[in-house]
Amino acid sequence: MSAVFEQIFQVGFLAAIIRIATPLAFATLGEMFSERSGVLNLGIEGIMLLSAMTGFTATSLSGSLWLGVLVAVLTGMLMGALHALFTVALGLSQHVCGIGVTLFSSGLAYFLYRLIFGQQSVPPNIKGFETLPVPVLSSIPVLGPAVFNQFSLVYMAMLAIPLAAFVLYRTPWGLSVRMVGENPRAADSAGVSVIATRFQAVILGGALMGLAGAFLSMAQFNAFTFGVVSGRGWVAIALVVFGRWDPWRSAGAALLFAFVDALQLRMQASGLGHIPYEAFLMLPFIFTIVAMAVMSRNAVAPSALLKPFRREER
Amino acid sequence: MPAPLIEMRGITKSFGAVKANEAVDLSVAPGEILGLLGENGAGKTTLMNVLFGAYAPDAGEILIQGEPVRITSSADALAAGIGMVHQHFHLAPRLTVLENLLIGIPGKSGRIDRVGGLARLAEIGRQHGLTLDPDLPVSALSVGEQQRLEIVKALFRGARLLILDEPTAVLAPTEVDGLFSALRSMAAQGLGIIFISHKLNEVRALTHRCTVLRHGRVAGRVDDPANTTSAAMAQLMCGHEIVPPARGPSTPGVEVLTLEGISTSQHSGTPLRDVSLSVRAGEILGIAGVSGNGQRALAEVISGVRAPDAGQMTIAGQKVSRFSPREVQALGLGRIPEDRMTTGLVTNLPLADSMVLPRIGTAAFSRKGLLKPDAIRAFAEAQIKAYDIRCPGPMTRAGALSGGNLQKALLARELAFDPKVLIVSQPTRGLDIGAARFIHEKFLDMRAKGCGIIVIGEDLEELLVLCDRIAVMYEGRIVGTLDSADATIARLGLMMTGAEGHS
Ligand SMILES: Nc1ncnc2c1ncn2[C@@H]1O[C@H](COP(=O)(O)OP(=O)(O)O)[C@@H](O)[C@H]1O
Numbered sequence: 001m002s003a004v005f006e007q008i009f010q011v012g013f014l015a016a017i018i019r020i021a022t023p024l025a026f027a028t029l030g031e032m033f034s035e036r037s038g039v040l041n042l043g044i045e046g047i048m049l050l051s052a053m054t055g056f057t058a059t060s061l062s063g064s065l066w067l068g069v070l071v072a073v074l075t076g077m078l079m080g081a082l083h084a085l086f087t088v089a090l091g092l093s094q095h096v097c098g099i100g101v102t103l104f105s106s107g108l109a110y111f112l113y114r115l116i117f118g119q120q121s122v123p124p125n126i127k128g129f130e131t132l133p134v135p136v137l138s139s140i141p142v143l144g145p146a147v148f149n150q151f152s153l154v155y156m157a158m159l160a161i162p163l164a165a166f167v168l169y170r171t172p173w174g175l176s177v178r179m180v181g182e183n184p185r186a187a188d189s190a191g192v193s194v195i196a197t198r199f200q201a202v203i204l205g206g207a208l209m210g211l212a213g214a215f216l217s218m219a220q221f222n223a224f225t226f227g228v229v230s231g232r233g234w235v236a237i238a239l240v241v242f243g244r245w246d247p248w249r250s251a252g253a254a255l256l257f258a259f260v261d262a263l264q265l266r267m268q269a270s271g272l273g274h275i276p277y278e279a280f281l282m283l284p285f286i287f288t289i290v291a292m293a294v295m296s297r298n299a300v301a302p303s304a305l306l307k308p309f310r311r312e313e314r
Numbered sequence: 315m316p317a318p319l320i321e322m323r324g325i326t327k328s329f330g331a332v333k334a335n336e337a338v339d340l341s342v343a344p345g346e347i348l349g350l351l352g353e354n355g356a357g358k359t360t361l362m363n364v365l366f367g368a369y370a371p372d373a374g375e376i377l378i379q380g381e382p383v384r385i386t387s388s389a390d391a392l393a394a395g396i397g398m399v400h401q402h403f404h405l406a407p408r409l410t411v412l413e414n415l416l417i418g419i420p421g422k423s424g425r426i427d428r429v430g431g432l433a434r435l436a437e438i439g440r441q442h443g444l445t446l447d448p449d450l451p452v453s454a455l456s457v458g459e460q461q462r463l464e465i466v467k468a469l470f471r472g473a474r475l476l477i478l479d480e481p482t483a484v485l486a487p488t489e490v491d492g493l494f495s496a497l498r499s500m501a502a503q504g505l506g507i508i509f510i511s512h513k514l515n516e517v518r519a520l521t522h523r524c525t526v527l528r529h530g531r532v533a534g535r536v537d538d539p540a541n542t543t544s545a546a547m548a549q550l551m552c553g554h555e556i557v558p559p560a561r562g563p564s565t566p567g568v569e570v571l572t573l574e575g576i577s578t579s580q581h582s583g584t585p586l587r588d589v590s591l592s593v594r595a596g597e598i599l600g601i602a603g604v605s606g607n608g609q610r611a612l613a614e615v616i617s618g619v620r621a622p623d624a625g626q627m628t629i630a631g632q633k634v635s636r637f638s639p640r641e642v643q644a645l646g647l648g649r650i651p652e653d654r655m656t657t658g659l660v661t662n663l664p665l666a667d668s669m670v671l672p673r674i675g676t677a678a679f680s681r682k683g684l685l686k687p688d689a690i691r692a693f694a695e696a697q698i699k700a701y702d703i704r705c706p707g708p709m710t711r712a713g714a715l716s717g718g719n720l721q722k723a724l725l726a727r728e729l730a731f732d733p734k735v736l737i738v739s740q741p742t743r744g745l746d747i748g749a750a751r752f753i754h755e756k757f758l759d760m761r762a763k764g765c766g767i768i769v770i771g772e773d774l775e776e777l778l779v780l781c782d783r784i785a786v787m788y789e790g791r792i793v794g795t796l797d798s799a800d801a802t803i804a805r806l807g808l809m810m811t812g813a814e815g816h817s
């Protein structure tokens with residue numbers, strides 16, 4: 001048994017956690033901004049998939065990784081705007097529209113991918129991001145190679161967390177986001193445009209979901225497959241609740257989930273071969289359900305979540 | 315008289331078929347406190363929402379210091395120096411006082427300007443005696459403090475005109491004094507103030523001039539409220555004279571409700587400690603007390619929502635055993651809860667559904683587990699007619715009704731089934747004289763018919779008019795019961811502080 005543990009807990013394990021956590025952190029922060037403004041975005045799964053596809057395609061066609069990232073972000077923003085159009089401007093059901101956005105984006109991703117790349121026996125791939133050691137920091141023992149020898153998108157995620165907290169808690173715009181998510185009428189009567197603020201928050205959320213998608217197809221897998229997202233969007237929605245709609249806690253939740261996921265990957269690869277690998281695959285999701293049940297009991301959602309705002313209605 | 319600060323001319327606003335405002339003119343001068351009067355549904359809130367940019371008027375114009383302005387959003391109104399304290403506060407309970415103040419205010423180099431905000435808050439505190447702890451979450455504030463925050467919020471943005479929509483409805487008498495002195499201080503500094511209230515004695519004490527609305531139109535103006543009688547103003551509001559209801563001598567019968575040694579354990583409110591009381595048929599018993607002294611627990615026990623830890627209760631001679639709303643209702647208890655919106659009705663359902671909800675399983679409204687929609691509708695229609703509930707019809711969303719009409723609907727719902735005992739909390743809170751009068755008359759009718767009624771209330775004048783006996787609660791106990799012939803406001807007030815009375 002101890003041999004198994006030794007195999008699991010290595011420097012590579014720590015690095016894997018960070019890598020797995022990165023797209024989840026982007027996605028979770030994105031969903032958090034959207035929900036803090038009062039808009040549940042169930043389109044996240046599809047938005048991540050479509051962004052993964054467009055980013056991959058742009059890079060594959062142009063050869064520029066950063067152009068691919070930009071295209072993925074723009075895709076996320078566009079789909080965020082579409083979701084906001086339905087739910088914020090038209091005040092339609094956030095559940096229905098979110099699922100609609102996911103179905104539409106996924107369908108569009110498959111369709112465009114086939115259109116551009118056709119049917120190929122070996123899926124095309126790109127030369128994705130390479131690890132970029134941070135000078136000095138990467139030579140810290142254990143922590144250095146695991147945390148500071150990563151893709152640049154990983155560093156972006158690390159910076160995105162404090163930045164998100166700063167924007168949400170320290171800037172007037174962040175205050176507006178929190179206010180329209182708690183009591184849109186109060187924001188409106190204070191001269192803040194509820195519609196504009198929600199649009200901005202959902203679009204910003206879409207941009208972060210786009211980054212999550214870009215990471216998957218351009219750093220983690222370096223290819224686009226239809227299973228590239230495989231439920232990470234849904235997980236992000238749970239992690240937002242788990243993280244109580246707070247950037248730090250949400251990022252922490254992503255890290256915890258990544259830990260369990262990395263663990264199950266190692267366990268699959270290790271000497272526990274007599275257990276069917278599907279059992280390991282379930283672990284992170286069981287963890288999510290249990291964590292949600294235990295931790296989210298007294299989590300309080302933004303009061304105006306799911307509620308469209310119409311000024312003359314009471 | 316100085317030139318008007320704000321003038322509204324010919325304002326008309328309809329919601330569907332309802333004309334909430336029709337050709338309304340109104341003006342306020344700097345330093346003036348204008349009273350805006352009218353029954354529930356007269357259109358006061360609508361008119362102020364038009365001025366504040368929350369509603370777009372169908373016709374009419376607004377002038378600020380003689381210049382026509384277009385106000386299409388609250389942002390415009392704030393920029394024009396108009397601030398409004400809404401009847402239902404516009405605050406986010408989970409954000410702090412300072413965050414609620416700074417919402418919509420541009421920051422300093424990209425950040426929220428905390429230092430500037432604190433300085434301004436302190437300055438307003440000094441000027442008008444309105445102090446607040448900036449870092450408390452709003453949910454930790456009392457209602458009075460929340461209102462103070464709303465006023466400070468308006469001043470913070472440099473309001474020159476302050477609108478207050480029924481500010482005293484939620485305040486205790488001592489808090490009202492504080493509010494009035496702050497408002498007088500603001501007026502003395504040249505602010506214009508529009509003060510909405512139903513309470514004519516307050517209006518007479520505070521305002522310089524009044525505009526009275528009735529059914530959306532200006533019914534009249536009062537130039538010297540201090541020297542105008544309440545009766546004259548009430549007549550302007552209602553269009554007819556209002557005489558206080560006359561309570562005839564009581565002929566109480568058998569005991570219809572008894573409580574013996576009821577105690578409850580610690581819960582969100584003050585628990586009950588050894589409460590005994592009885593109500594007889596044809597009698598109205600008042601429960602006086604400063605709110606938070608166990609009234610909620612008492613109402614919950616009697617309505618079967620909460621089971622006591624000790625003690626016994628009987629309704630119409632039968633012992634209550636299981637304490638469920640269904641059981642006490644089956645024994646003949648009717649109940650009108652304190653909070654119409656949350657425990658009274660289901661605001662998102664049609665009015666008709668809410669009106670039959672407590673009896674939805676009875677043969678009158680369902681058969682073999684299926685509802686009888688026609689019967690439900692017919693019942694609601696009949697009650698709407700009988701109680702003159704103003705609404706577009708039985709299928710209106712209950713939440714769209716005004717407070718007075720909601721209360722009538724709740725009353726209709728309970729009285730339609732001839733309860734033997736009726737328990738009501740704060741029956742006329744927030745209602746205008748006409749509506750309150752209507753409710754009082756219904757209580758007296760029920761009393762004449764032999765119903766026993768318990769009225770839990772804070773308004774001592776109301777209790778004295780209505781009740782045959784008044785019990786006073788203090789810290790979960792009944793400290794004494796007075797015949798209303800012996801009761802005075804002073805004596806009740808003393809007992810409400812815990813001093814023993816005489817049974
Ligand atoms: N947002 C709204 N939608 C529909 N009807 C409304 C709305 N606001 C007010 N009304 C109706 O307009 C009339 C005036 O209401 P309101 O201005 O609230 O009266 P007041 O404040 O004098 O009690 C009422 O009949 C009310 O039902």
Ligand SMILES: [Mg+2]
Nearest residue numbers: 358359401479
């Ligand atoms: Mg009103």
